[in-house]
Amino acid sequence: MAFENTLAFAQQLDQQDILKSFRSRFHFPQRNGKDAVYFTGNSLGLQPKNVKDxxxxxxxxxxxxxxxxxxxxxxxxxxxxxxxxxxxxxxxxxxxxxxxxxxxxxxxxxxxxxxxxxxxxxxxxxxxxxxxxxxxxxxxxxxxxxxxxxxxxxxxxxxxxxxxxxxxxxxxxxxxxxxxxxxxxxxxxxxxxxxxxxxxxxxxxxxxxxxxxxxxxxxxxxxxxxxxxxxxxxxxxxxxxxxxxxxxxxxxxxxxxxxxxxxxxxxxxxxxxxxxxxxxxxxxxxxxxxxxxxxxxxxxxxxxxxxxxxxxxxxxxxxxAGIDNLHAKREKMSAFLHFILADINNSLPEKIIEVITPANEAERGCQVSIHMLRDGKKVFDALMAEGVVADWREPNVIRLAPVPLYNTYEEVWVFGNIIRQITATLF
CATH class of the missing domain: 3.40.640.10 (Type I PLP-dependent aspartate aminotransferase-like (Major domain))
Structure with a gap:
């Protein structure tokens, strides 16, 4: 699929997503008065609403x-x-x-x-x-x-x-x-x-x-x-x-x-x-x-x-949800995140993001790890302040994991837009 780094394209992918209704069946932490962009399912998954019952x-x-x-x-x-x-x-x-x-x-x-x-x-x-x-x-x-x-x-x-x-x-x-x-x-x-x-x-x-x-x-x-x-x-x-x-x-x-x-x-x-x-x-x-x-x-x-x-x-x-459906969405969502990150790198005067997770979809899952070549902790702290819940690993890696059960393509784009703005201020 030919991806586009636009909000409209991300929203189109969400409209076509047969799993989109499952998002409403999870509790999200709140950041800045709205649902956080929660990309930390690789550390702790969100709570399903049916758990309480x-x-x-x-x-x-x-x-x-x-x-x-x-x-x-x-x-x-x-x-x-x-x-x-x-x-x-x-x-x-x-x-x-x-x-x-x-x-x-x-x-x-x-x-x-x-x-x-x-x-x-x-x-x-x-x-x-x-x-x-x-x-x-x-x-x-x-x-x-x-x-x-x-x-x-x-x-x-x-x-x-x-x-x-x-x-x-x-x-x-x-x-x-x-x-x-x-x-x-x-x-x-x-x-x-x-x-x-x-x-x-x-x-x-x-x-x-x-x-x-x-x-x-x-x-x-x-x-x-x-x-x-x-x-x-x-x-x-x-x-x-x-x-x-x-x-x-x-x-x-x-x-x-x-x-x-x-x-x-x-x-x-x-x-x-x-x-x-x-x-x-x-x-x-x-x-x-x-x-x-x-x-x-x-x-x-x-x-x-x-x-x-x-x-x-x-x-x-x-x-x-169907396990095959989840794998299909996970592959597409991860590919979209890889595309967004590459597009950001290409727009900067110098490369500051190195994706260390393999590009080959057979060698990756939900998680995408980005090695920050400069100002990594500064970028991570700014992401958190903007409502993105990600994970920092020393010395300079940010781990992200868009999860097919509850994350959206729009969230992937929002994350990309936020990190584009953050990295632009570094030059």
């Missing part, structure tokens, strides 16, 4: 049914996690018995590593991207230490080449092949939190398997954002949070994927909890763990009621 219903059933709510009421708590599995499976490109909502992201990463990281004298290395999100770094460091190993001997980081911002797939594949059968696990953030790069998970997984390693991913910035096909890509395991693009609230319940090859094998090792025990005999309270023969077997404890009620309400909007 979902939580109030859960509270009412706790109030009226008490312990009976585990087995009765409109949504028996015993099986609450099963109610969200169908939508999660669609979002993750998985089978329903491969996904489960449980715990939170870093806890789930530790639980998965307890199953999939089994170092030996010859196969012990972990390959990850440099500058992974700190939680991932700390999880890997401590998992290695628990096995009596040293992080500097085990963890192999891959960084962008000098002068570049992103990591090329071929370089990841070559690194995996270079270390060969010494690699135990390849673990990468599916979408890099800093650059917004969406890695080629299928190619990376295939490379890991070619040397006999497991492939796992932190999908915090990918879940509800990019098109995932975890089962078909033969990904071994993954974990994600739900408070970003999945709009399930601060500290929301996380999610786990385990490929059915392992999920359906009760003998596959894992740290056990009562809630992962075989349902048919769970209440006999016997010794000797018997895993549920699905990914549910990784559950430790019963689902947190209120967090699940919020998560269920949010996922309902994804079902109504």
């Amino acid at each position: 979902g939580v109030l219903q859960a509270l009412a059933e706790w109030e009226t049914l008490a312990v009976g709510g585990y087995f009765g009421g409109s949504h028996p708590w015993m099986d609450y996690h099963l109610e969200v599995a169908p939508t999660l499976a669609k979002l993750m490109g998985a089978k329903e018995h491969e996904v489960v909502a449980m715990n939170q992201l870093t806890i789930n990463i530790h639980l998965l590593f307890a199953s999939f990281y089994k170092p030996t004298a010859t196969r012990y290395k972990i390959i990850c991207e440099a500058k992974a999100f700190p939680s991932d770094q700390y999880a890997l460091e401590t998992q290695v230490q628990l096995h009596g190993l040293k992080a500097e001997d085990v963890i192999i980081e891959i960084a962008p080449k000098p002068g570049e911002q992103i990591i090329h797939t071929k370089d990841i594949v070559e690194l995996i092949q270079q270390h060969g059968e010494s690699v135990a696990v390849v673990f990468i953030g599916g979408v890099n939190y800093y650059t917004g790069q969406f890695f080629d998970l299928q190619a990376i997984t295939a490379a890991a398997h070619s040397v006999g390693a497991y492939a796992g991913y932190d999908l915090a910035h990918a879940a509800g954002n990019v098109n995932l096909q975890l089962h078909n890509w033969e990904v071994d395991f993954a974990a994600w949070c739900t408070y970003k693009y999945l709009n399930s609230g601060p500290g929301a319940i996380g999610g786990v994927y385990v490929h059915e090859q392992f999920a359906t094998d009760p003998a596959f090792p894992r740290l056990a909890g009562w809630w992962g025990y075989d349902k048919a005999t769970r209440f006999l309270m016997d010794k000797g763990f018997k895993a549920i023969p699905t990914v549910e077997g990784w559950q430790m404890s019963i689902s947190p009621l209120l967090s699940m009620a919020i998560h269920k309400a949010s996922l309902q909007l994804f079902e109504e």
Whole structure:
């Protein structure tokens, strides 16, 4: 599509948008007496308006049914996690018995590593991207230490080449092949939190398997954002949070994927909890763990009621909108933002904005990260003062994430118009 940097063109795109009605189903923070231009769904998604009813219903059933709510009421708590599995499976490109909502992201990463990281004298290395999100770094460091190993001997980081911002797939594949059968696990953030790069998970997984390693991913910035096909890509395991693009609230319940090859094998090792025990005999309270023969077997404890009620309400909007529709709008909206930023750069006496998120739509999601070549914090502060809620990352990156469920093309244009005016004052 040939884009135009005009308000009229942006409004035309919004008129043609089959998802435009979903904006009214979210609460927006207010800035300068009106809805903020909220481009921070990559950090915390907005609150869906149906969340309150979902939580109030859960509270009412706790109030009226008490312990009976585990087995009765409109949504028996015993099986609450099963109610969200169908939508999660669609979002993750998985089978329903491969996904489960449980715990939170870093806890789930530790639980998965307890199953999939089994170092030996010859196969012990972990390959990850440099500058992974700190939680991932700390999880890997401590998992290695628990096995009596040293992080500097085990963890192999891959960084962008000098002068570049992103990591090329071929370089990841070559690194995996270079270390060969010494690699135990390849673990990468599916979408890099800093650059917004969406890695080629299928190619990376295939490379890991070619040397006999497991492939796992932190999908915090990918879940509800990019098109995932975890089962078909033969990904071994993954974990994600739900408070970003999945709009399930601060500290929301996380999610786990385990490929059915392992999920359906009760003998596959894992740290056990009562809630992962075989349902048919769970209440006999016997010794000797018997895993549920699905990914549910990784559950430790019963689902947190209120967090699940919020998560269920949010996922309902994804079902109504249609996941393919969301991907189509996300691709177009991101492309429009890239176009706007390029047009601004071309209008300035010198380039001061460098988009470090890949231009190739197959390598990006909602997020667009802009590297400010000068006056970055000044530009960011001015954006915030004008009602644009974005995200600043040291030393000089502004992260933006127009989200297809609630953002508009007009907002993308408004942002561009504001930053055009701000940058013009710098010369």
